[in-house]
Amino acid sequence: MESVDSAEAPPVEALQSVFHLYETRRDGDRVFYYGESLVPERMLVREVWPAFRRAGYEVEVTSTASGNEDVVVARPVSDGIDGVPxxxxxxxxxxxxxxxxxxxxxxxxxxxxxxxxxxxxxxxxxxxxxxxxxxxxxxxxxxxxxxxxxxxxxxxxxxxxxxxxxxxxxxxxxxxxxxxxxxxxxxxxxxxxxxxxxxxxxxxxxxxxxxxxxxxxxxxxxxxxxxxxxxxxxxxxxxxxxxxxxxxxxxxxxxxxxxxxxxxxxxxxxxxxxxxxxxxxxxxxxxxxxxxxxxxxxxxxxxxxxxxxxxxxxxxxxxxxxxxxxxxxxxxxxxxxxxxxxxxxxxxxxxxxxxxxxxxxxxxxxxxxxxxxxxxxxx
Incomplete structure (x- = not known):
């Protein structure tokens, strides 16, 4: 997992009003936003989902193993069948x-x-x-x-x-x-x-x-x-x-x-x-x-x-x-x-x-x- 400039990540601006962002990391095609949620989890997802979806990403909210930080995980949406199923x-x-x-x-x-x-x-x-x-x-x-x-x-x-x-x-x-x-x-x-x-x-x-x-x-x-x-x-x-x-x-x-x-x-x-x-x-x-x-x-x-x-x-x-x-x-x-x-x-x-x-x-x-x-x- 590598650190990335949040400006280069998917629509980070959608997080600004509901999530206090500390760090952004990338693991393969997934992007992890570490920070502190300012609203309940379901409200957070509801607020940021449209912008991320338009950019081609699904989002989910989890937390670090220690529970000290909230994590928003963005992963690309599947666009169909990849290879022979x-x-x-x-x-x-x-x-x-x-x-x-x-x-x-x-x-x-x-x-x-x-x-x-x-x-x-x-x-x-x-x-x-x-x-x-x-x-x-x-x-x-x-x-x-x-x-x-x-x-x-x-x-x-x-x-x-x-x-x-x-x-x-x-x-x-x-x-x-x-x-x-x-x-x-x-x-x-x-x-x-x-x-x-x-x-x-x-x-x-x-x-x-x-x-x-x-x-x-x-x-x-x-x-x-x-x-x-x-x-x-x-x-x-x-x-x-x-x-x-x-x-x-x-x-x-x-x-x-x-x-x-x-x-x-x-x-x-x-x-x-x-x-x-x-x-x-x-x-x-x-x-x-x-x-x-x-x-x-x-x-x-x-x-x-x-x-x-x-x-x-x-x-x-x-x-x-x-x-x-x-x-x-x-x-x-x-x-x-x-x-x-x-x-x-x-x-x-x-x-x-x-x-x-x-x-x-x-x-x-x-x-x-x-x-x-x-x-x-x-x-």
């Missing part, structure tokens, strides 16, 4: 493989022995993989494109490979930069669910239009219990509009696996719209109601634990029939809530148009909600 590409490839394998084994009823004998047989499950990844990638790219539009340093999607039942745990992005204002926070938060729902409706419609599948006799005879993925209201609405069935009287006939992509899109929409922490719902509600979002988030874990208890003790569902699902998300939402959503620099209200859009987004999410999304049935 190998981690994103690697996870994408791994998720394609995992969803094809799980799709072939679980949803296309290809025996494991056949896959071992000829691994290329999993390519038969490519429509399932395309449906699942199409929904998830569209959701995350909605966040990414709107984030870039607002100039926020945001990563490309990271897809997460997994095993049964879908071959993936979903996808995430990282918002590494500061949030300019509540409008940007709202737009980025709402873009994912809305884009994902459009893709979900398309995938569901395509899946319903495809011919049903016949379950092999060995799979029917060898099953005592099956896991049933119940239809969210939105799926039934799409099926009714298209005049297509979602189940058949013959137990050996089932809907095309592409429909599972639509089911996943709806289920993940519900989870993402939980109004806690860094989930989409947390960002949207933070933008809509400001810091009152923390009170909303505090209720969410209690509601989820309440759902689990109601299913188990009142409706007599087992731990495997959505009870464990809601209990797990009650625990996870408790952890997520501690971090909280992104704090925008500018706390100006988002306006009535965005407020209405937020209400509409949660209403669409409600059409994807099921009290019992998964249950075990004997056949």
């Amino acid at each position: 190998w981690k994103n590409v690697g996870l994408l490839f791994a998720t394609i493989v995992s969803t094809m394998f799980v799709g072939a084994l679980t949803w296309y009823y290809i025996p494991f022995s056949d896959i071992v004998a000829n691994p290329l047989v999993v390519l038969r499950a490519w429509p399932f993989t395309a449906a699942i990844l199409g929904v998830l990638a569209t959701h995350e790219l909605g966040h990414y494109l709107v984030g870039r539009y607002h100039g926020v340093d945001i990563s490309l999607p990271y897809l997460i490979p997994f095993v049964f039942p879908f071959g993936t745990l979903g996808a995430i992005i990282q918002m590494r930069g500061q949030m300019p204002d509540r409008k940007a926070l709202f737009d980025i938060g709402v873009a994912g669910p809305l884009a994902g729902l459009v893709a979900t409706v398309v995938v569901t419609a395509v899946g319903l239009s495809l011919p049903p599948m016949t379950i092999p006799q060995w799979a029917v005879q060898g099953s005592g219990e099956v896991i049933v993925f119940n239809n969210p209201p939105l799926l039934d609405i799409i099926a009714t509009l298209l005049g297509r069935p979602t189940e058949y009287a013959d137990p050996s006939v089932t809907v095309h696996p592409v429909i599972i992509g639509g089911w996943v899109g709806m289920f993940f929409t519900v989870l993402n719209l939980l109004p806690v922490g860094q989930l989409d719902g947390g960002h949207i509600v933070r933008a809509m109601v400001g810091e009152a979002q923390e009170r909303v988030a505090a209720v969410v874990p209690l509601a989820l634990f309440g759902l689990a208890g109601y299913l188990h003790y009142v409706l007599d569902y087992s731990i495997n029939e959505s009870v464990g699902l809601w209990a797990f998300w009650g625990l996870l939402s408790t952890v997520i809530a501690f971090k909280g959503p992104a704090d925008p620099v500018d706390e100006s209200p988002i306006g009535p148009t965005r407020m209405v859009l937020g209400v509409v987004t949660f209403a669409l999410g409600a059409l994807c909600f099921l009290l019992v999304p998964i249950e075990v049935m004997t056949i």
